[in-house]
Amino acid sequence: VQIVDRIFEPYIDQNTVENAILRVAKEINKDYDGKSIVFLGILNGAFMFCADLMKNIQVEADISFVKLSSYQGTKSGGTVHELIGLMQSLKNKHVVIVEDIVDTGLTLDKIFSMIDGDQPASVEVATLLFKPSAYKGSHVPKYIGIEIPDEFVVGYGMDYQGIGRNIPAIYKLKN
Numbered sequence: 488v489q490i491v492d493r494i495f496e497p498y499i500d501q502n503t504v505e506n507a508i509l510r511v512a513k514e515i516n517k518d519y520d521g522k523s524i525v526f527l528g529i530l531n532g533a534f535m536f537c538a539d540l541m542k543n544i545q546v547e548a549d550i551s552f553v554k555l556s557s558y559q560g561t562k563s564g565g566t567v568h569e570l571i572g573l574m575q576s577l578k579n580k581h582v583v584i585v586e587d588i589v590d591t592g593l594t595l596d597k598i599f600s601m602i603d604g605d606q607p608a609s610v611e612v613a614t615l616l617f618k619p620s621a622y623k624g625s626h627v628p629k630y631i632g633i634e635i636p637d638e639f640v641v642g643y644g645m646d647y648q649g650i651g652r653n654i655p656a657i658y659k660l661k662n
């Protein structure tokens with residue numbers, strides 16, 4: 488498929504994505520049994536993963552969103568900008584940050600620095616995709632859907648220049 492000026496090819500099919508989400512949900516249900524979670528979704532990319540993950544969560548769960556941005560085109564810009572901040576106190580809450588993809592980890596580090604002062608009871612990270620070879624942050628996600636090499640991907644909430652989020656499977660940039 489062509490998105491703006493680039494060609495993308497099929498990479499991870501819908502079924503594989505769904506199975507990864509079910510597995511992550513199962514792990515969270517087990518680990519938080521008897522507790523109450525606040526999911527913290529990172530907009531825009533994580534909206535679809537948040538929705539599908541939450542449908543499979545059986546423990547008590549609330550959700551809140553923050554909006555951050557670091558990407559320009561297909562490369563991380565290095566600085567993370569806060570576009571919509573936290574609207575809810577996380578004090579004494581069990582927080583699970585929900586990301587579409589963890590790449591350099593800069594976004595995650597920024598989120599941790601935003602919420603640490605709130606004194607949550609615990610903070611973990613769930614991400615649909617993780618690029619271990621690109622990662623240079625200090626908070627490795629506990630719940631990982633699928634690990635991928637350092638490829639630029641779109642679909643399932645993820646975009647190239649704002650386009651492609653609606654694709655239900657994952658495509659990668661064709662070299």
Ligand code: IMP
Binds near residue numbers: 529532563586592593
């Ligand atoms: P990080 O701060 O480098 O870990 O990047 C995190 C954010 O950058 C993700 O939440 C995505 O919004 C975006 N991002 C990273 N890699 C990709 C990609 O391959 N495709 C689309 N967006 C990406």
